[in-house]
Amino acid sequence: MTPSHDVVLVGGGGAGLRAAIAIAETNPRLSVAVVSKVYPMRSHTVSAEGGAAGAIAADDSLDEHAYDTISGGDWLCDQDAVEAFVREAPEELLRLEHWGCPWSRQPDGHIAVRPFGGMKKMRTWFAADKTGFHMLHTLFQTSLKYTSVVRYDEWFVTKLLVDDGRVQGVVALELMSGRVEAITARAVILCTGGCGRVFPFTTNASIKTGDGMGLAYRAGAPLKDMEFVQYHPTGLPFTGILITEAARAEGGYLLNKDGYRYLQDYHLGKPQPKPVLRTMELGPRDRLSQAFMKELEKGRTIETPYGHVVHLDLRHLGRKAIDAKIPFVRELCQKYQNLDPVKDLIPVRPVVHYMMGGVHTDIDGATPLPGLYAAGEVACVSINGANRLGSNSLPELLVFGARAGRAAAEQASRDAPMGAHVAAQLHDERQRLERDVFGKTGGRERLADIRDHMQKTLEESAGIYRDGGKLAWAVGRLRELQDRMRDVSVEDHSRTFNTERVAALELACMLDVAEAIAQSALRREESRGAHQRTDFPARDDHRFLAHSLIYRASEGSARIEYLPVRITRWPPAERVYGEVPPHDETDKAAGRTISAGARV
Amino acid sequence: MTKQIKLQVARYRPEQESEPVFDEYEVPCHSDWVVLDGLNHVKDRLDGTLSYRSSCRMGICGSCGMTVNGEPKLACATFLDEYAPGPVRVEPLRNFPVIRDLVVDLGDFMQKLVRVKPWIVRSVERPLADGEFLQSPEEMDEYKQFSMCINCMLCYAACPIYGLDPKFIGPAAIALAQRYNLDSRDEGASERLEILSEHEGIWGCTFVGECTKVCPKNVNPAGAIQRYKLNAALESVKSFFLPRGA
Numbered sequence: 001m002t003p004s005h006d007v008v009l010v011g012g013g014g015a016g017l018r019a020a021i022a023i024a025e026t027n028p029r030l031s032v033a034v035v036s037k038v039y040p041m042r043s044h045t046v047s048a049e050g051g052a053a054g055a056i057a058a059d060d061s062l063d064e065h066a067y068d069t070i071s072g073g074d075w076l077c078d079q080d081a082v083e084a085f086v087r088e089a090p091e092e093l094l095r096l097e098h099w100g101c102p103w104s105r106q107p108d109g110h111i112a113v114r115p116f117g118g119m120k121k122m123r124t125w126f127a128a129d130k131t132g133f134h135m136l137h138t139l140f141q142t143s144l145k146y147t148s149v150v151r152y153d154e155w156f157v158t159k160l161l162v163d164d165g166r167v168q169g170v171v172a173l174e175l176m177s178g179r180v181e182a183i184t185a186r187a188v189i190l191c192t193g194g195c196g197r198v199f200p201f202t203t204n205a206s207i208k209t210g211d212g213m214g215l216a217y218r219a220g221a222p223l224k225d226m227e228f229v230q231y232h233p234t235g236l237p238f239t240g241i242l243i244t245e246a247a248r249a250e251g252g253y254l255l256n257k258d259g260y261r262y263l264q265d266y267h268l269g270k271p272q273p274k275p276v277l278r279t280m281e282l283g284p285r286d287r288l289s290q291a292f293m294k295e296l297e298k299g300r301t302i303e304t305p306y307g308h309v310v311h312l313d314l315r316h317l318g319r320k321a322i323d324a325k326i327p328f329v330r331e332l333c334q335k336y337q338n339l340d341p342v343k344d345l346i347p348v349r350p351v352v353h354y355m356m357g358g359v360h361t362d363i364d365g366a367t368p369l370p371g372l373y374a375a376g377e378v379a380c381v382s383i384n385g386a387n388r389l390g391s392n393s394l395p396e397l398l399v400f401g402a403r404a405g406r407a408a409a410e411q412a413s414r415d416a417p418m419g420a421h422v423a424a425q426l427h428d429e430r431q432r433l434e435r436d437v438f439g440k441t442g443g444r445e446r447l448a449d450i451r452d453h454m455q456k457t458l459e460e461s462a463g464i465y466r467d468g469g470k471l472a473w474a475v476g477r478l479r480e481l482q483d484r485m486r487d488v489s490v491e492d493h494s495r496t497f498n499t500e501r502v503a504a505l506e507l508a509c510m511l512d513v514a515e516a517i518a519q520s521a522l523r524r525e526e527s528r529g530a531h532q533r534t535d536f537p538a539r540d541d542h543r544f545l546a547h548s549l550i551y552r553a554s555e556g557s558a559r560i561e562y563l564p565v566r567i568t569r570w571p572p573a574e575r576v577y578g579e580v581p582p583h584d585e586t587d588k589a590a591g592r593t594i595s596a597g598a599r600v
Numbered sequence: 601m602t603k604q605i606k607l608q609v610a611r612y613r614p615e616q617e618s619e620p621v622f623d624e625y626e627v628p629c630h631s632d633w634v635v636l637d638g639l640n641h642v643k644d645r646l647d648g649t650l651s652y653r654s655s656c657r658m659g660i661c662g663s664c665g666m667t668v669n670g671e672p673k674l675a676c677a678t679f680l681d682e683y684a685p686g687p688v689r690v691e692p693l694r695n696f697p698v699i700r701d702l703v704v705d706l707g708d709f710m711q712k713l714v715r716v717k718p719w720i721v722r723s724v725e726r727p728l729a730d731g732e733f734l735q736s737p738e739e740m741d742e743y744k745q746f747s748m749c750i751n752c753m754l755c756y757a758a759c760p761i762y763g764l765d766p767k768f769i770g771p772a773a774i775a776l777a778q779r780y781n782l783d784s785r786d787e788g789a790s791e792r793l794e795i796l797s798e799h800e801g802i803w804g805c806t807f808v809g810e811c812t813k814v815c816p817k818n819v820n821p822a823g824a825i826q827r828y829k830l831n832a833a834l835e836s837v838k839s840f841f842l843p844r845g846a
Binding site: 099242332447489490 | 648656713
């Protein structure tokens, strides 16, 4: 019998769980299914470290959060979405406080906030430096009290059911048993997170394979702004483990091989002993990663067996501050780098961290495909534009998870029952899986080889600096890999917890996502935020103050359209860091030194 | 030439084997490789059929708990070099039914987790308009340690009581119950006490302390259990001497 629900959520991380709770609270009679390839508490939200932005301080305002976000995104953010986001972020974070999230506090018991990159005020809520971990466990544990939420733990979704022009559920593979079932619903919300694993060197967990992006793309929904890939400036070499921006927010320095705070050479202001907001180490991630590349060109980085690095220096903060504010940084360095940041320099280099692009949605998480919603990193609303600011993604998954949940609940309460063709589609999908993956014998290509080639191709073409020649080469090369994928070998024919089959399905998704990235990047002939073209070094608002929308056309080809950015109150201007922006003369506090306030 | 190390990995494919067998693989033993890197090397290069769970590879998602040379460990936080010259024996976590290879069935824990009501219980919900609950850093210190549990199941694998009596609700679930009981925002301690005071609850624990020793996040479940026992005992003494509601 086909399991049937009112709403199916694909993914059980922060966005999915927030959406599930929103649906349960909007209409407790609706049956909600959370379908995830991992147990919810394994979801990658767990790895987020630094914090979640929401303007609450007395000297802060929603407009300033909006302006920082929009300028940080190099004016590619939709400003109506940003305005909704900054308005709802504080109440979402507060709701999480009521659900038990252990936010770090001031001595008087109020919520503490910390500075963060590209933010002109202290507005980042944090739970030491395990913010994502605490948010995820709070959401997961809270979700357990809603009996209308049913979980399908360790089910991998292989296809969206589309009938009568409407998404009506999913086909999914239960890992434990190997059975393939349709799970029908009146609305589906994709909450599968990002796709960092299309690159070789990433902070992303091994589960971040762009599944939701692939599902939507194949079902005919467009992917938006896929050329915008965020490199975080401070990853540990070899593992790619993230050293949170909070390390710099608490006062860490970035040093080149001469011990020089090199960011002062890149229009990020002058070095001060204490951190200064929107300045130097508290600049935005795109600029900091680009500065690293310039230092590399100048021969001022440090060579290691795992590539060139610069140093993150936390020594002057002292053991007490490190243990209180960023204990996980110390734990990770000791464990994985065999060094102690209390007395040693941390080697770091830019690392793929976040996908600004994703499934195109409106402000309520709705995609152009009726019945399909998306929220969190898988989606592109867009509040992040060409470069996301650190600590905006955690509140994003709350705000837009809740919005998508409410919108889907409303639709599910209203909509007609299923179309008639679900059974036939399930049959077809079972056949496809049997033919292409499960029953396959005698393939000659190793999964790992195709994956490695894909990752290398993207790193070489769609990294921090790009050019048209390399991107065109990558598009061709990725096409070849798609062909080779047809001849992939799957040795494992067991029905029980067959992770090789899942890896093959994930890789097929990643190849689609990789191609969307390369194609979108090739077509955007300008430089904006995280998309820097050496052959088109300037921002071109005349041609490209617009979102790219890539559609899968016929088999193996893609079509790109552009959608104008929605501007409400902040006309495009120059991004200025390291000094008071000219637009804002009233703000006496800009560029001020941060005083130590909060304690953990 | 890179130093190699031998992995002896427990294999169990229910369609093929009625009992686990061991397969051996030679993998590189780089100084910065963890057991998980070794397993990934096997899966990518030597044998695509090996099944195990993993995700974050930074010790926070709790997916990759397994038994390494007899001890419950996170594969992503256990360095191969520590076992040089090898061999390294890799088995599924003990005390759980094995689904396949290194993958165990967590269904029992997931049920137990719900039973301890791991959420804030309030008689009256606080309206958002009233702002945050004030909670001093000292109040937070009361429960913070217990909020660090990543549900990796190493403590269940190490727990001799759980091994003998699967009804025992177990270290992580009790630690999480305490995490909420000790939170100044919560009013659910008495509801949880009823659940935990049942036969298979805390009274089953004889304070062996293995759970605390193996915890990769320095949570102290054994401490949570002892503190809980004391509370439960006090409550039962109180209810004996005092009329209800006093």
